[in-house]
Amino acid sequence: MGDAIRFRDDEPHEEPAVTLDAFLGQSNATAVRLEPDEDARALLPHLDRLSLIEVAFPKFRDGRGYSAARILREAGYTGELRAAGDVLLDQIVPMRRCGFDSFAPETTLDLEAVERALYRYDYVYQKTVDIRPPVWRIRNG
Amino acid sequence: MYKYDEYDQSIVEARVEEFREQAERRLSGELSEDQFKPLRLMNGLYLQLHAYMLRIAIPYGTLSSRQMRMLAHIARKYDRDYGHFTTRQNLQYNWIKLEDAADILAELATVEMHAIQTSGNCIRNISSDQFAGAAADEVTDPRPWAELLRQWSTFHPEFTYLPRKFKIAVIASEEDRAAVKLHDIGLQIRRNEAGEVGFRVFVGGGMGRTPMIAPLIRDFLPKEDFLSYMEACLRVYNRYGRRDNMYKARIKILIHELGADEYRRQVEEEFLHVKTLGLDPPAGEFERIAAFFAPPAYETGLPDEIDLSDPDFASWVEQNVHAHKQPGHAIVTISLKPVGGIPGDASSAQMDLMADLAEQYSFDELRVTHAQNIVLPHVAKRDLHTIWKKLDAAGLATPNLDLVSDIIACPGLDYCSLANARSIPVAQKIAQRFASLDRQRDLGEVKLKISGCINACGHHHAGHIGILGVDRKGEENYQLSFGGSGAEDTSIAKIIGPGFSEDGVVDAVEKALETYRELRTEGERFLDTYRRVGLAPFKEAIYG
Amino acid sequence: MEFETVRIVTGNDLATGDVTWWTGRGWSRHIADAVDAGAEAEAVAAREEAARHVNVPYVIEAKATPDGPRPAHIKDRIRAYGPTVRPDLSIAPADEGAAERVL
Numbered sequence: 001m002g003d004a005i006r007f008r009d010d011e012p013h014e015e016p017a018v019t020l021d022a023f024l025g026q027s028n029a030t031a032v033r034l035e036p037d038e039d040a041r042a043l044l045p046h047l048d049r050l051s052l053i054e055v056a057f058p059k060f061r062d063g064r065g066y067s068a069a070r071i072l073r074e075a076g077y078t079g080e081l082r083a084a085g086d087v088l089l090d091q092i093v094p095m096r097r098c099g100f101d102s103f104a105p106e107t108t109l110d111l112e113a114v115e116r117a118l119y120r121y122d123y124v125y126q127k128t129v130d131i132r133p134p135v136w137r138i139r140n141g
Numbered sequence: 142m143y144k145y146d147e148y149d150q151s152i153v154e155a156r157v158e159e160f161r162e163q164a165e166r167r168l169s170g171e172l173s174e175d176q177f178k179p180l181r182l183m184n185g186l187y188l189q190l191h192a193y194m195l196r197i198a199i200p201y202g203t204l205s206s207r208q209m210r211m212l213a214h215i216a217r218k219y220d221r222d223y224g225h226f227t228t229r230q231n232l233q234y235n236w237i238k239l240e241d242a243a244d245i246l247a248e249l250a251t252v253e254m255h256a257i258q259t260s261g262n263c264i265r266n267i268s269s270d271q272f273a274g275a276a277a278d279e280v281t282d283p284r285p286w287a288e289l290l291r292q293w294s295t296f297h298p299e300f301t302y303l304p305r306k307f308k309i310a311v312i313a314s315e316e317d318r319a320a321v322k323l324h325d326i327g328l329q330i331r332r333n334e335a336g337e338v339g340f341r342v343f344v345g346g347g348m349g350r351t352p353m354i355a356p357l358i359r360d361f362l363p364k365e366d367f368l369s370y371m372e373a374c375l376r377v378y379n380r381y382g383r384r385d386n387m388y389k390a391r392i393k394i395l396i397h398e399l400g401a402d403e404y405r406r407q408v409e410e411e412f413l414h415v416k417t418l419g420l421d422p423p424a425g426e427f428e429r430i431a432a433f434f435a436p437p438a439y440e441t442g443l444p445d446e447i448d449l450s451d452p453d454f455a456s457w458v459e460q461n462v463h464a465h466k467q468p469g470h471a472i473v474t475i476s477l478k479p480v481g482g483i484p485g486d487a488s489s490a491q492m493d494l495m496a497d498l499a500e501q502y503s504f505d506e507l508r509v510t511h512a513q514n515i516v517l518p519h520v521a522k523r524d525l526h527t528i529w530k531k532l533d534a535a536g537l538a539t540p541n542l543d544l545v546s547d548i549i550a551c552p553g554l555d556y557c558s559l560a561n562a563r564s565i566p567v568a569q570k571i572a573q574r575f576a577s578l579d580r581q582r583d584l585g586e587v588k589l590k591i592s593g594c595i596n597a598c599g600h601h602h603a604g605h606i607g608i609l610g611v612d613r614k615g616e617e618n619y620q621l622s623f624g625g626s627g628a629e630d631t632s633i634a635k636i637i638g639p640g641f642s643e644d645g646v647v648d649a650v651e652k653a654l655e656t657y658r659e660l661r662t663e664g665e666r667f668l669d670t671y672r673r674v675g676l677a678p679f680k681e682a683i684y685g
Numbered sequence: 686m687e688f689e690t691v692r693i694v695t696g697n698d699l700a701t702g703d704v705t706w707w708t709g710r711g712w713s714r715h716i717a718d719a720v721d722a723g724a725e726a727e728a729v730a731a732r733e734e735a736a737r738h739v740n741v742p743y744v745i746e747a748k749a750t751p752d753g754p755r756p757a758h759i760k761d762r763i764r765a766y767g768p769t770v771r772p773d774l775s776i777a778p779a780d781e782g783a784a785e786r787v788l
Contacts, residue, residue, distance in 0.1 A: 036384075061179070061262070063302025067379050070299055074418060090163075090180055094298035121155045123148045125292045127420050128299070135148040135292070136422035139429065168700060170737050188741060190764050192702035221774055236774075238701045483770055554760060555768035563763075565770045615758060 002108035005092075006080075007101045013052040013080055033084075040068035047077045054104070057085035066098045073099035073129035093117050099129040142205055142506060143288050143433045145253045152295065153250045156257055160184050161243035168240065183301075185259030186242055189558050193237040196259040197249065201269035201287040201311070202230030202509040206496035209507055211252045213492035219245050224492070226477060226485040228549060228600055229308070230268050230509040231259060235556055257295060262303045264294035264375075268310045270318045271474075271510040274434060275518040277466045280330050281338060283313040285431040286367070289422070293368050300375050304382035305390035307375070308347075319511060320627035322346045322355045323603060325392045326374060331361070339363050344374055344404065345396030348597035352633045353393040356401035358408065366412070368421050373412035377404065436467070437504035437519055443469025447522050454529050456578065457540040462525065465518075471525060473503075473517040474510070475532060476539040476547060480572045483565050484550040485513030494535050502528055511600075511627075512549055514542065545587040545654065546572040549600050553593030553610060554617070560593035562610025562617035563643075567591055570647045575654075584654050586666045588626070603627035605668040606653065607634040608646060619646040623653070623671050623679065637676060638684055649683045656682040688748040688755075691721035694730050695761065696742030704764045705739060712739060715776060716765040717753030752786060762788055 006012065017033035018026075020042060031052035034040060043053065053072060055065040069081055082102035083095050089109055096118065103109075127134045145153070160180075167177040181187075185196035197212070204212075212232055216224050219241050220234040227233055237245065249255055258265055267287045274282040290309060294300070300307070310319045313330035321327025327343035340362040346355030362370050378392045381399075396404045445468060449455035463472040475495060478484050487495070495515055499507045502524045508516035520528065532538040541547045548571060551557065553564030568591055575581050590604030594611075601607030607622040618640040625634030641649055656679050657667045671679065693716075694707035705712040706719035707729055713719070722729050722744070730742035745761050747754035756762050767775030769784055777783035 061302055062384055063262075063300070063304075064380055064384075066299045066302065067376055074414070088176070091302075094296070094301050097298035117159075120159055121296070122151050125152070125295050126297055127418070134422070136426040138148065139146070140423050140425045168737075174734075174741055188697060188702065190760070191704055191767060192697070235768075236702075240700045554763055555770050558760075560760075563769065565768075569770070617759065 002105040005103040005105070005109065005111070005114065007096070008080055010080075015052075017052060017054045034065075034068055036062050036064040038068075040071045043072065043077075044075050047072070047075060047079075050077070051079045052082060053077065053079065054082045054084050055100070057083055057087055057091075060086040060088055060091055066094060069095070069098040069100050070129055089113055089117060093121070097124070097126075097128045097130050097132070142203060143200075143284075143430065149292075150250070150253070153253070153255045153257070156184070156255060157243060157246045157250050160246055164239060164243050179261065181242075183258065183261040183263065184246075185256035186237070186239075187260065187558075189235065189556055190554075191556065192235065193239055193242070194556070195234045195237045195242060195245065195256060196227070197232045197234070197254060197256050198259050198266045199231050199254075199509050200291050201267055201273070201284050202271050202511075203269075203273075203284060204499075204507040204509065205252075206500040206505050206507065208252045208254055209492050209496035209499065211249060211254065213489035213496070215245055215248060216489040216492065223486055223488045225483075225552065226487065226509050226513050226515070228511050228513060228551070228598060229266055230271070230511055231266055232509070233552075235552075260306075261301075262305050262307075263301050264297065264303075264307045264309065267291050267294070268308070268319055268324075268511060270312045270314060271508040271516045272318060272463065272472055272518065273313070273508075274436070275465050275467075275470075275472050276314055276316075277464045278316055279313045279466075280332055281313050282431075282434045283311040283328075283330055285427060285434050286328070286330065286340075286364075287311045288430050288433075289368070289427060290371070293371065297375075300379060303375070303379055304384050305387065305392075307378075307392070315629060317627070317629040317631070320600070320603060320631070322631040323348055323352075323600075323627055324355065326371070327355050333361050337363065340367065342370070342374075344408075345393040345401070346631075347391050347393045348600060348602045349391065350388060350595040350597075351391075351394065352597070352602040353397060354631050354633065355393070356396065358401065358405050364427075365421060365424075366416060369415045369418075370408075370412050372415045372420055373408045376411055376415070377407045381407075437506075439467045439470060439519070440521060441469075443521055443523060445469055445522060447525060451526075453533075453540075454526055456582070457529055457538055458525060460540040460544065460582075461538075461542045465520075467519070469522055471520050471522050473520050473525070473528060474542050475515040475517065475537050476541055477514050477537075478541055478547050478572070479536055479539045480541075480546055480576045481569050482536075482572075484548050484568050487515070491535055491537060494531065494537070498528055498531060512547065514547070540578065541581060543586045543588065544581040545575045545584055545589055545650075546581060547588075548572060549588075549590040549604070551592050551594075551599035553591075553599075557593060559596060560610065561595075561612035562593050562619065564591045564593040564599055564608075564610060567608060567610070567619065567643055567646060570643065571650055574647055574651055584658070584667065586668075587654065588668075589650070590625075600627060601625070602633050603631075604634055605666070605671070606650060608650075609636075611640065613640065617643060619643065621646060621649055621653075621683075623676065624668065626668060635676070637680055652682045653679050688750050690757075691747055691749045691754055692723055692726045692744055693719040693747050693754050693756075694722050694726050694733075694742055694744055695719070695764065696730070696734070696739035699737050699740040702740075706765075707733070707739075707742075715753075716756075719747070719754050721749065721754075759788070 343355035592599035622634035
């Protein structure tokens, strides 16, 4: 397990995340882990009691978690959204843009390189769930 | 043509520096090949049989003369003095050094070009009608929409690790010159009864090992909903496309398994949600882009008559020149299929010449076609003879467009590490067999397409005659199929029987075309005759 | 005539992408320089890749002909020679018979 990276000011969530099935079956858990084949929308009725959602990336090539993250943010989830597993330097930027604000990579990432990657692109083309304005908005006022 | 502003330029330049660092990390050993491979593939850099190959994006196949000259310059400086135009309207260099790749990208960035997303499981270069903006039959120029898609898909964070690659084509005519129904998404711009512009949306077509024709998912998508609907189509695919088997990971398999109706239902449901997010740019952004594609300042009052007294010129005009929407003008297609040549290859000198001609005679514009030819889209008819003379002197005036020697061929086993058999030598032998232009013209339109493996880069499924190279116990073997079409009458070719050796397949093609000559009725193409009479007489002639 | 089967190591140069062949001491662009690495072949490939002397090396079988090793598979014969449709860009542009012999 590599070092965690967080882009949040609140205290990290201490409770371990439970599986989606366990979460839906019990009422008191506040942290859940989503596997790639699980439907993020199953969590939408419960977002107000969740403080951590961990999205699993068993392989970096499996991009389902990007959609899961956006769906959660689009529904107004503001708690910690963590990408866990095969998370590499070159995935951090698209993950941030899809709403992840916490990372639990298998292998520790070079923080300086992460920083450089996050500031490399001054502009983005799409509106997503981050606060970056798409260039079409900058162009059109 | 579209021109980058500071934002577009900044994004492309940042990509060059990002890739430079990635390549340096690989050269220094910080990255293993396994780690580097997905990174280089996101930027079109492959390791092929003989060297690295770099695929350059040519968005919707449109180039300025300055860009074409840059392609020539790179061929001279970093490669072996030529490039290969591909069936996705892109250009590939076959002999690239990893240590030069970032410098090449930096040079490309100076002319608003890049290699972004020319490979990888992401949204690839958007393709379009090579006659866009010039075709007499178009509703509107499809390229502003293609450019909007280019920007939307560039580094789209949600769709960077799709189940598999994703190809989108946009046209705006009834005649389909871009094979839209054989794309992951095919868009046909049309007007509804109220005269409003919108899209017919086909999703789930493709070639490869499981060819499928895309079903219609939306008959009329209002332009205001364009990008939201694309998001919805992609999100459903990203979430539910198969990831257990790379051969079943394309969207066509998802739609085949779900059924078009269920896929449509899911997309429409997702769309209702996505539409609330404000992802569609304002109309002003489309207008900004569309202004770059305004018609050039055509000269008016030009004559439509051409002096065709030179028979060689006349045959080139008949075969390679198409009607333009502007009186006194025409569309010229430059064949990159000289008899015995390599389909789609052009030397740096030929690229420079084509750039010069575009600058002088075609309002600075060129197009790349999916059939691996080059188009000068806006030529005054009075200049046709001069252009033809210059092309002829450079070996670029072969009057064979859409004839049997205008063959689409993938690089095949001469270059490609995925190939099972060579494609180019088969193309050369067929072109030589039918070298007589009179014979080719008598045979009429024959779309012959050759792939060196099941991935079908040579579009063999869409060939009136398709050839697929396979590996049979270590020997190259060629399967022949008939009846495909990538045009508006889209169909998928069917294998006719046991395969052939290289020479055998050339003989079989000749027998098929001779059989067609005997059976055809007035005005019938090979494809029409085949569709009318069926396979039996051809099979009898070939195997009988 | 039946030639002996040998095991040779090939790959591409990391920086230039050139096709290279293991010579027993280093790497050559010419398959004629390739040697039988026998049971050591996989170990050579792993060691040389780790040292970044070669990219994506692999072991192939070839026949030891008097002209040098002849790979069992056509793909490696084309790698050894170059694109058959561009003899001018091949490993032996001046040798007209080279393509025939290699293929």
